[in-house]
Structure formats: structure tokens, C-alpha cells
Amino acid sequence: MLRIEKLTKRFGENTAVDTATLHIDKPGMIGIIGRSGAGKSTLLRMINRLADASDGQILFEGRDVTKLTGKARRGWQSDCAMIFQQFNLVPRMDVVSNVLHGTLNRRSTLVTLFNLFPLEDIHRAIDILDRLGIAEHAPKRAEALSGGQQQRVAIARALMQDPKIILADEPIASLDPMNAQTVMEALHRIHKEDGRTVICNLHTLDTARRYCDRVVGMRDGRIVFDGLPEQLTTGVAREIYGADASFSEAATSTEIAALAAPARDVTRDAEAMI
Ligand SMILES: Nc1ncnc2c1ncn2[C@@H]1O[C@H](COP(=O)(O)OP(=O)(O)OP(=O)(O)O)[C@@H](O)[C@H]1O
Numbered sequence: 001m002l003r004i005e006k007l008t009k010r011f012g013e014n015t016a017v018d019t020a021t022l023h024i025d026k027p028g029m030i031g032i033i034g035r036s037g038a039g040k041s042t043l044l045r046m047i048n049r050l051a052d053a054s055d056g057q058i059l060f061e062g063r064d065v066t067k068l069t070g071k072a073r074r075g076w077q078s079d080c081a082m083i084f085q086q087f088n089l090v091p092r093m094d095v096v097s098n099v100l101h102g103t104l105n106r107r108s109t110l111v112t113l114f115n116l117f118p119l120e121d122i123h124r125a126i127d128i129l130d131r132l133g134i135a136e137h138a139p140k141r142a143e144a145l146s147g148g149q150q151q152r153v154a155i156a157r158a159l160m161q162d163p164k165i166i167l168a169d170e171p172i173a174s175l176d177p178m179n180a181q182t183v184m185e186a187l188h189r190i191h192k193e194d195g196r197t198v199i200c201n202l203h204t205l206d207t208a209r210r211y212c213d214r215v216v217g218m219r220d221g222r223i224v225f226d227g228l229p230e231q232l233t234t235g236v237a238r239e240i241y242g243a244d245a246s247f248s249e250a251a252t253s254t255e256i257a258a259l260a261a262p263a264r265d266v267t268r269d270a271e272a273m274i
């Protein structure tokens with residue numbers, strides 16, 4: 001289905017993603033883990049064509065999506081909807097209009113400019129919100145909702161595109177544990193019930209273990225682990241994060257990066273904060 005072959009992204013001297021190869025042959029819920037700067041976001045951004053690859057290929061059902069331009073590229077971006085840590089909603093706009101903007105790729109500028117959405121789309125948006133348990137918030141401004149509710153609006157907007165793949169970049173990193181659980185359960189249901197593939201960058205190990213059927217570990221731009229959640233032992237996790245014996249399973253990738261960083265970096269960060 002999706003075959004990523006030796007995908008590489010260079011920013012000047014720095015190789016953010018280094019010959020990453022990943023084959024997804026059946027719909028899955030895939031978690032990507034790794035410390036801060038490992039290349040997780042860059043990988044997702046290349047899949048969605050928000051960033052261009054420096055080298056390598058992304059094949060979806062046999063078609064090289066790295067080569068798509070114009071309308072074909074926008075079509076691909078509809079097929080693989082992206083969800084972000086900060087939701088990326090229009091805060092002052094009502095929830096249902098935010099969701100309807102998920103059809104933006106398919107509609108003319110005029111339609112979107114005047115919010116002239118067809119009634120069937122409005123019904124579909126409400127149905128999707130209902131499925132995610134937030135239909136009653138449809139007329140409210142997005143900014144009036146809690147973080148977890150806003151992230152579910154972002155998921156609804158993604159579903160409006162009827163995507164084959166959902167790419168989620170740290171979707172729960174800004175949420176409290178209760179909201180995080182609701183959002184992960186929503187993503188999991190979308191995978192299970194709809195057969196969509198969800199690829200999710202996660203910053204805690206326990207979330208990857210609990211919700212994903214496959215975990216990919218990145219370190220310094222490379223894929224260094226690709227296996228089942230149960231194969232993700234503490235030892236393997238320590239390798240992925242490049243952490244020492246003080247490594248804690250409960251720590252987030254940002255905390256681990258700070259732990260594993262050379263002492264002078266920590267001092268420099270501390271100085272920068274003063
Ligand atoms: N637009 C950019 N220009 C230059 N360098 C970049 C750019 N985007 C990312 N990088 C670099 O690429 C590397 C990988 O970054 P990326 O954001 O993909 O990591 P990440 O695993 O998502 O980290 P985090 O967990 O902090 O989100 C880092 O060294 C980063 O500084």
C-alpha cells in the first residue's frame with residue numbers, strides 16, 4: 001500500500017531523515033517514537049508533501065507521490081490528512097465550519113470564500129462530529145472548546161477528506177491525560193472501524209504500546225526499530241532514545257533528550273533561559 005524507500009531529507013549539512021525505509025502493506029496503527037530532533041515530524045511532512053524529499057521515494061499503490069505536482073499533489077494531500085499538536089483550527093470560526101474546511105481541496109475558492117457549503121456536506125460534518133462525541137459543540141467557536149475537544153474537531157476535519165491515511169504529529173502532546181486518552185481512542189477507532197492507516201508521532205512509550213499495532217523507532221534520522229509493541233523492551237527503548245541507565249519508561253521524548261544531551265548543551269540551554 002505505502003512503501004517508503006530510502007527517504008532522505010537534508011537541511012544543509014544536517015540530515016534530518018536518513019535513508020528511511022518503511023513498508024505498510026495492510027492498514028495499521030503505527031506509532032513513531034524517538035527523541036526530540038530524531039526526524040519524526042520531517043518524515044510525516046515528507047509523506048504528506050508538506051516538505052520535499054532530498055532523495056528516495058514514497059510509493060502509494062504503486063505511484064510515486066514525491067513526483068506529484070499541482071492538482072495531483074493536492075489530491076494526495078487529501079488522501080493523507082494531517083493532524084498537528086496545536087490542532088491548527090481557526091479559533092474564532094464555529095466548529096462545523098472548521099470541519100467543513102476539510103473539503104477545501106475539493107471545492108472552488110468561491111465556495112470556501114463565502115462558506116457556501118452544500119447541505120449534504122454539512123450533514124456529513126455533523127455526523128462525523130457526532131461519531132467523535134462532540135456534535136453538541138457544532139455551533140460554538142472552536143476556541144471555546146477544551147484541548148481534547150479541539151483535537152477531535154481537527155480529527156473530524158481530517159475525516160471530512162475521507163483520507164486513506166491519517167498522519168498525526170504528536171496529537172496528544174498538549175493534552176492532559178484524560179483528553180489524551182479520548183483522542184487516542186478516537187484515532188484507534190478510526191483505524192479499526194474504517195480500516196484507515198494511522199501513522200502517529202508519539203512522545204511517550206506507553207501510548208505507543210497501548211494503542212499501536214506496530215512501533216517504529218527513529219534515531220538521528222534513521223529507522224532503528226520496526227516491530228510489535230511487545231518487542232519494545234526497555235533495553236530497545238534505551239537504544240532508540242540513546243539514553244543511559246537513568247532512562248525512565250514514563251519520561252517523554254523531550255525529557256529524555258535533555259537527559260541524554262551532553263552536559264555543555266544543558267548548561268547552554270540554562271544560560272539561554274536566564
Ligand atoms: N525547516 C527546517 N530547517 C532546518 N532544519 C530543520 C527543519 N526542520 C527540521 N529540521 C532539523 O531536522 C532534524 C529533525 O527535526 P524533526 O522536527 O523532524 O524532529 P522530531 O523528531 O519531530 O523532533 P520533536 O520530537 O522535537 O518534534 C532536527 O535536527 C531539526 O533541527
Ligand SMILES: [Mg+2]
Pocket residue numbers: 040041042169201
Ligand atoms: Mg516533531
